[in-house]
Amino acid sequence: xxxxxxxxxxxHQTPRIDGEDKLTGxxxxxxxxxxxxxxxxxxxxxxxxxxxxxxxxxxxxxxMPGVVDILHHRHFPELQRSPNSMKHGDQVSEVRLxxxxxxxxxxxxxxxxxxxxxxxxxxxxxxCVRARYRREHDVRPGLLSGDAEGETxxxxxxxxxxxxxxxxxxxxxxxxxxxxxxxxxxEPHVTLAEWHGSEPRLIVHESTQxxxxxxxxxxxxxxxxxxxxxxxxxxxxxxFGNKLFMWPHAVATAAAARLLGRPVKTVLPRQQDMxxxxxxPASRQRIRLAADPDGRxxxxxxxxxxxxxxxxxxVDACGGATPSAYACDNVATRQRLLAVNHGTPCPMRxxxxxxxxxxxxxxxxxxxxxxxxxxxxxxxxxxxxxDPQRDLPWSSKQLDVCLKGAAERFGWAARDPRIGAMRxxxxxxxxxxxxxxxxxxxxxxxxxxEIRADGSLLAACGTQDIGTGTYTIVAQAVAELTxxxxxxxxxxxxxxxxxxxxxxxxxxxxxxxxxxxxxxxRDALDALQEIAVGPGGHFAGHDRxxxxxxxxxxxxxxxxxxxxxxxxxxxxxSVSGKGSxxxxxxxxxxxxxxxxxxxxxxxxxxxxxxxxVARVVSSIDVGRAVxxxxxxxxxxxxxxxxxxMGLLERLEYDPxxxxxxxxxxxxxxxxVHADMPDVDVELLDYPDFRFNEFGARGIGEIGLTGIxxxxxxxxxxxxxxxxxxxxxxxxxxxxxxxxxx
Amino acid sequence: xxxxLSPPDATLTVRLILNGEPVTLEVPPxxxxxxxxxxxxxxxxxKKGCDHGQCGACTVHVDGRAVNACLRLAAMCEGQAITxxxxxxxxxxxxxxxxxxxxxxxxxxGYCSPGQIMSAVALLEDPEAATDxxxxxxxxxxxxxxxxxxxxxxxxxxxxxRHLESNAQQQGRQP
Numbered sequence: 001x002x003x004x005x006x007x008x009x010x011x012h013q014t015p016r017i018d019g020e021d022k023l024t025g026x027x028x029x030x031x032x033x034x035x036x037x038x039x040x041x042x043x044x045x046x047x048x049x050x051x052x053x054x055x056x057x058x059x060x061x062x063x064m065p066g067v068v069d070i071l072h073h074r075h076f077p078e079l080q081r082s083p084n085s086m087k088h089g090d091q092v093s094e095v096r097l098x099x100x101x102x103x104x105x106x107x108x109x110x111x112x113x114x115x116x117x118x119x120x121x122x123x124x125x126x127x128c129v130r131a132r133y134r135r136e137h138d139v140r141p142g143l144l145s146g147d148a149e150g151e152t153x154x155x156x157x158x159x160x161x162x163x164x165x166x167x168x169x170x171x172x173x174x175x176x177x178x179x180x181x182x183x184x185x186x187e188p189h190v191t192l193a194e195w196h197g198s199e200p201r202l203i204v205h206e207s208t209q210x211x212x213x214x215x216x217x218x219x220x221x222x223x224x225x226x227x228x229x230x231x232x233x234x235x236x237x238x239x240f241g242n243k244l245f246m247w248p249h250a251v252a253t254a255a256a257a258r259l260l261g262r263p264v265k266t267v268l269p270r271q272q273d274m275x276x277x278x279x280x281p282a283s284r285q286r287i288r289l290a291a292d293p294d295g296r297x298x299x300x301x302x303x304x305x306x307x308x309x310x311x312x313x314x315v316d317a318c319g320g321a322t323p324s325a326y327a328c329d330n331v332a333t334r335q336r337l338l339a340v341n342h343g344t345p346c347p348m349r350x351x352x353x354x355x356x357x358x359x360x361x362x363x364x365x366x367x368x369x370x371x372x373x374x375x376x377x378x379x380x381x382x383x384x385x386x387d388p389q390r391d392l393p394w395s396s397k398q399l400d401v402c403l404k405g406a407a408e409r410f411g412w413a414a415r416d417p418r419i420g421a422m423r424x425x426x427x428x429x430x431x432x433x434x435x436x437x438x439x440x441x442x443x444x445x446x447x448x449x450e451i452r453a454d455g456s457l458l459a460a461c462g463t464q465d466i467g468t469g470t471y472t473i474v475a476q477a478v479a480e481l482t483x484x485x486x487x488x489x490x491x492x493x494x495x496x497x498x499x500x501x502x503x504x505x506x507x508x509x510x511x512x513x514x515x516x517x518x519x520x521x522r523d524a525l526d527a528l529q530e531i532a533v534g535p536g537g538h539f540a541g542h543d544r545x546x547x548x549x550x551x552x553x554x555x556x557x558x559x560x561x562x563x564x565x566x567x568x569x570x571x572x573x574s575v576s577g578k579g580s581x582x583x584x585x586x587x588x589x590x591x592x593x594x595x596x597x598x599x600x601x602x603x604x605x606x607x608x609x610x611x612x613v614a615r616v617v618s619s620i621d622v623g624r625a626v627x628x629x630x631x632x633x634x635x636x637x638x639x640x641x642x643x644x645m646g647l648l649e650r651l652e653y654d655p656x657x658x659x660x661x662x663x664x665x666x667x668x669x670x671x672v673h674a675d676m677p678d679v680d681v682e683l684l685d686y687p688d689f690r691f692n693e694f695g696a697r698g699i700g701e702i703g704l705t706g707i708x709x710x711x712x713x714x715x716x717x718x719x720x721x722x723x724x725x726x727x728x729x730x731x732x733x734x735x736x737x738x739x740x741x
Numbered sequence: 742x743x744x745x746l747s748p749p750d751a752t753l754t755v756r757l758i759l760n761g762e763p764v765t766l767e768v769p770p771x772x773x774x775x776x777x778x779x780x781x782x783x784x785x786x787x788k789k790g791c792d793h794g795q796c797g798a799c800t801v802h803v804d805g806r807a808v809n810a811c812l813r814l815a816a817m818c819e820g821q822a823i824t825x826x827x828x829x830x831x832x833x834x835x836x837x838x839x840x841x842x843x844x845x846x847x848x849x850x851g852y853c854s855p856g857q858i859m860s861a862v863a864l865l866e867d868p869e870a871a872t873d874x875x876x877x878x879x880x881x882x883x884x885x886x887x888x889x890x891x892x893x894x895x896x897x898x899x900x901x902x903r904h905l906e907s908n909a910q911q912q913g914r915q916p
Binding site: 015016018019020021022023024025026027028031032034118119120183184186187188237238240267269466467468469629630633634636638639640641664665666670672673674675676 | 848888891
């Protein structure tokens with residue numbers, strides 16, 4: 001592996017190569033695809049959360065204009081379930097097939113799919129489907145509606161936390177909760193399915209973060225060889241985790257298309273998208289910290305419970321980051337799971353850890369106050385300069401640089417730690433901070449690169465760009481190694497006919513895809529060099545090792561031949577290279593994580609309790625940012641989402657019957673332009689070559705971790721009110737000692 | 742007597758100016774402008790995000806004003822000028838707002854971008870609209886960007902405003 005030092009293109013701000021298509025409306029998202037003869041599907045959601053579907057009255061809907069068919073439990077083909085294996089690449093979000101039985105497990109579960117000639121005909125008919133249910137009253141409305149603890153699914157411990165707690169002079173013990181959150185990708189979930197031929201081939205357009213997972217799962221479900229299923233996703237209107245794995249609407253749509261012999265497109269209505277394509281589950285976490293009077297952590301206990309559904313088992317592992325967060329000899333974490341009558345939860349940006357870090361980093365702030373220490377100093381005192389969980393060195397950890405640098409830029413030293421002591425106009429100013437972290441991982445990946453006769457290059461990889469900028473960084477990597485401008489590199493992603501690429505998830509795409517793309521680029525250059533030094537070549541008789549690659553040409557001893565000239569001389573349309581890459585033994589030698597620090601200023605008006613985030617200063621250490629323009633955007637976007645998590649977002653389930661009551665964008669509040677504070681994001685540049693030759697660890701999730709606790713800590717500083725339940729709504733501050741009455 | 746929810750079968754004729762070209766449409770009376778643009782006229786740039794006027798992804802211009810196309814019946818547009826994102830670039834030249842979005846990376850997934858851009862253009866062309874940052878953020882708050890590229894969008898709008906003003910001054914100086 002050759003480290004890419006002093007790069008010309010990688011690590012430099014690069015406008016997106018797909019930008020013009022997105023900004024002119026030319027980019028075709030799945031919702032935009034149309035094919036001849038296409039029908040429209042519109043699901044009918046269950047209006048209860050727990051019981052049995054007794055009857056469907058369909059006559060009126062069937063008689064509506066344009067209605068072609070209505071699929072439901074008694075009118076649906078016999079299909080097989082997907083094995084649901086992460087390892088075998090066929091994981092799905094919900095194993096239960098659509099309409100599989102007549103049980104209702106959650107509000108919004110599909111009970112029928114209306115198929116009609118136009119979208120508005122399908123919608124009108126869906127609204128005329130009548131269902132009769134037998135409700136059952138032992139409903140489980142949600143983790144936060146009761147005190148059930150659930151079953152233990154995972155635990156970890158080192159040292160002896162109980163002995164430490166028995167002797168510790170200072171103990172903090174508190175419980176934190178986080179409301180369920182909705183991903184709300186602006187493009188709703190959508191499937192367009194078409195079947196071709198008598199030996200059937202299934203082509204599916206899906207707005208997905210994982211084309212290969214969907215392909216493999218569809219192959220199992222429809223009992224087809226995987227090569228006869230193609231999944232396409234060129235542009236994705238974001239995902240944040242709920243488009244990682246396939247949901248039942250895709251199965252229902254593909255089944256309808258096969259049954260009716262015509263393509264069918266189902267765009268989930270926003271309400272159904274929020275009810276039935278996953279959410280960050282609610283969590284309840286108890287954190288216990290033991291410390292000596294100097295602030296050295298003696299023990300950490302982190303007990304978490306998260307929700308799952310009654311049809312599937314999703315574990316949101318809240319304590320994942322805790323064992324490696326601080327230098328502490330005695331640590332125990334436990335994860336419990338409680339099944340409730342909600343749609344199946346799924347990963348949402350920085351799943352598990354972002355929730356755990358809210359609890360842990362709030363608790364650390366509370367401990368600092370109990371110890372009368374600066375929260376920043378307490379974190380530095382317990383700095384883990386190696387990974388205490390795995391007892392390995394970090395590949396590269398610049399958290400201290402992040403903490404000190406961001407504190408400096410923020411002006412943390414000027415903070416008056418007394419509650420409510422800092423004011424401007426009608427508002428009280430609160431300062432808070434927290435650390436950020438997210439694991440760094442990579443997956444196996446394949447890629448292909450072609451050098452073409454017109455001098456352009458093609459790079460192909462079966463991953464997808466969910467808005468993070470994957471198209472552009474692939475072009476940057478190829479440009480870096482060939483000297484061909486980014487604009488002359490045609491990047492193909494989002495088709496399962498391309499070499500197998502990774503999920504767009506876990507902040508792993510950059511570190512996974514780029515080494516494979518680099519290997520394929522080198523292989524293509526190798527093919528070109530072989531031709532150039534062969535009989536009749538521009539460099540016939542030269543040693544291949546003497547050829548340099550410069551600005552789209554091969555160069556040796558003052559002689560230069562452009563890629564296109566070489567291909568033209570040999571009457572070749574292109575040469576092609578393949579590459580693959582996978583994690584190696586490095587994980588046995590090092591622990592890999594990204595780190596960061598967020599400093600937040602809130603303003604709170606004690607007269608009307610108006611609360612806002614006014615300023616965020618962040619430093620982020622992700623190794624090298626391949627495209628700092630898009631990488632900074634990722635962090636700023638994560639800060640916006642963190643403000644949502646901290647102050648706004650809460651899916652509300654009726655505690656009486658578990659019905660989701662705010663499944664729309666007016667009642668479920670996501671941050672808008674007016675919520676966005678002043679933001680100052682610094683991306684550190686410490687390339688992590690122990691991880692890959694690009695030195696990049698990935699950027700998508702780290703920025704979200706730590707924002708909510710930094711806000712909560714700032715809210716305490718401003719109001720004197722410690723809020724341990726997210727979101728922090730202004731009514732919870734009305735009993736602040738500082739409120740003006 | 743049971744009221745029928747079935748829509749009437751008849752269609753209406755609607756004449757409008759779409760991206761500068763006269764267009765005559767046959768639409769059912771209940772047809773939504775957004776669905777007509779996308780499904781009937783194959784203009785997919787105007788995005789569908791919620792069908793409830795809550796996300797702004799479907800923003801178009803109706804006689805120069807930013808409107809949620811999902812909240813408007815096509816039949817209401819008789820005689821009106823509709824501009825979509827496809828009609829913004831002129832002769833292949835990006836509109837200054839599109840150019841500014843590109844330079845400032847004012848998007849991530851791009852799904853909300855057509856709506857953001859249409860709102861921004863209408864705002865910049867509105868002589869009544871306040872121009873300070875807070876007013877711009879307020880005016881743009883009907884356009885959700887879940888990726889959270891808000892800072893870059895705001896920077897792009899400020900940049901485009903400077904660009905448009907300097908263009909206007911230059912044109913003013915010419916005879």
